[in-house]
Amino acid sequence: MTDPASFLRSLFDRAVEVADPMQSLKDALPPRPEGRLVVIGAGKASARMAEAVEAEYGPCEGLVITRYGYARPCQGIEIVEAAHPVPDEAGEAATKRMLGLVDSLGEDDFVLALISGGGSALLSAPAGNITLEEKQALTQALLASGAPIGDINGIRKQISAVKGGNLAARVHPAKMLALMISDVPGDNPSDIASGPTVGHEDDAGRAVETLKNWGVTPPQSIADYLASGVETVRPDDPRLANVENVIYAAPSQSLAAAAEVAQAAGVEARILGDALEGEAREVAAEHAALAREVQAGLSEGDAPVVLLSGGELTVTRTGDGVGGPNAEYSLALALALDGAAGIDAIACDTDGVDGAAEVAGAIIGPGTLAKATEVGRDAVAALVNNDAHGFFGDLGDQVVPGPTLTNVNDFRAILCRYVG
Structure with a gap:
């Protein structure tokens, strides 16, 4: 797995593709x-x-x-x-x-x-x-x-x-x-x-x-x-x-399609569910703990594991930044993982719009927080201010597919690899 970010983006792209009405509506028409x-x-x-x-x-x-x-x-x-x-x-x-x-x-x-x-x-x-x-x-x-x-x-x-x-x-x-x-x-x-x-x-x-x-x-x-x-x-x-x-x-079909892509690449796919709800930062903390647990169970030579989930998370706004549930989840996940080696993730809305911003979401990895320090961004302050889109925009780690012309809600994938 030489390019985790590209792999994760391929899963998101496949989840969107399978829900494209030009691909999927034909069979439903009388x-x-x-x-x-x-x-x-x-x-x-x-x-x-x-x-x-x-x-x-x-x-x-x-x-x-x-x-x-x-x-x-x-x-x-x-x-x-x-x-x-x-x-x-x-x-x-x-x-x-x-x-x-x-x-x-x-x-x-x-x-x-x-x-x-x-x-x-x-x-x-x-x-x-x-x-x-x-x-x-x-x-x-x-x-x-x-x-x-x-x-x-x-x-x-x-x-x-x-x-x-x-x-x-x-x-x-x-x-x-x-x-x-x-x-x-x-x-x-x-x-x-x-x-x-x-x-x-x-x-x-x-x-x-x-x-x-x-x-x-x-x-x-x-x-x-x-x-x-x-x-x-x-x-x-x-x-x-x-x-x-x-x-x-429905979201379940997109998660299943992404799982097939992962398995074809030699990655074990585990679907956590297609109907997850809750405060974005709280779910992120739970997923960070789960990812660490999954990674701890891997041995040298084991296939990587990707944790897939869908649903619709929420954000209780207290700050005046620019954000959305998927970007806020990504930021909170990066903070909870605190640079853990071998764990990368993507969180995007399949409609291409996370909150009110023309951004689907973001990709994070072990170097996210260090990169933020280099560009002068404070991750904790960004989370407090609900400014996840601004944060990832400064890092260059936003996912911006433009209008996807479909909508099966949130798509999240966490890739866990063995680290000796």
Whole structure:
């Protein structure tokens, strides 16, 4: 293993490649439906999914919303770019147009919905009298609170006219097939993009309790709306009778593909799980201890071991630096390993965006802390200030793939080699 960094990057690249809709969506598509077909969608992968659909079906009618920079050329489907992770006016306007489009459909029509991570921000239609500005403020507060994505999306469902099954209800009486790429721990369809095509059992009381648990005070209009009694689209809602939800790509598939690459290179792959959650720096400390334990069990001549994991970690922001869960995990891991020889790691978001920065994550190795000293960076101070992206940017150890056009969440790999 002469180049651990390149090896780790190859695992990440393979994890992304296997989740590329142009590679994976074809087998999930049914024959093109007879009659009127309307394609809608939202998420960081949705434009690429639309491109893949038209590669099979030819030109289609429809509207898909994706993140700025993630558009793809389509023959008939309109692609609109909007903001993520905090919604903006472009997303709100496109969502209203999408709802107008599906409201015109009848029972003989068919809707193909393309849903992926990021759709929660991109599909923006605040319920009641809630304004976009108030929703933006709540989103920013939730993202800074350290709340897991399931809790955040549970709140989003309660204050939206499109999430939590509301989009599917608007499609009725047309038939709908929703094809999804999962980016959530546990692969619950109701959590992907806050479940616009999936009914749920959550209620406003739970949302209020979740806000309280994470110390988030919502704008008054949102508090009033939650207190007024929110109508929930339940799984048994008759308007969902003609809706089918299918997850066709998930984090487990990407981890398995990366494991195959490792094994082909003579490295033993151990998958820790595809649904890990928790504070990034705390999980990093646990993984550092595990990596040391694995390495201590190796003998001369043993194959290296790579520890693979996925899921979605969180960061409770207390500083004003530029960071994200994967970069913060990498920084905390480097500190916990403290230059341990023979252990290298990568942590990246498969969508190419870690937090709000256009950076997927970072690679670390035994020389990371020494390198930081050479360039005048204090690793501990960077962690305290939530400035992991700034830290790795100064070291030149960021992973910047650009838009990957897919999203199966975090990818982490720790390579452990015998050191005599």
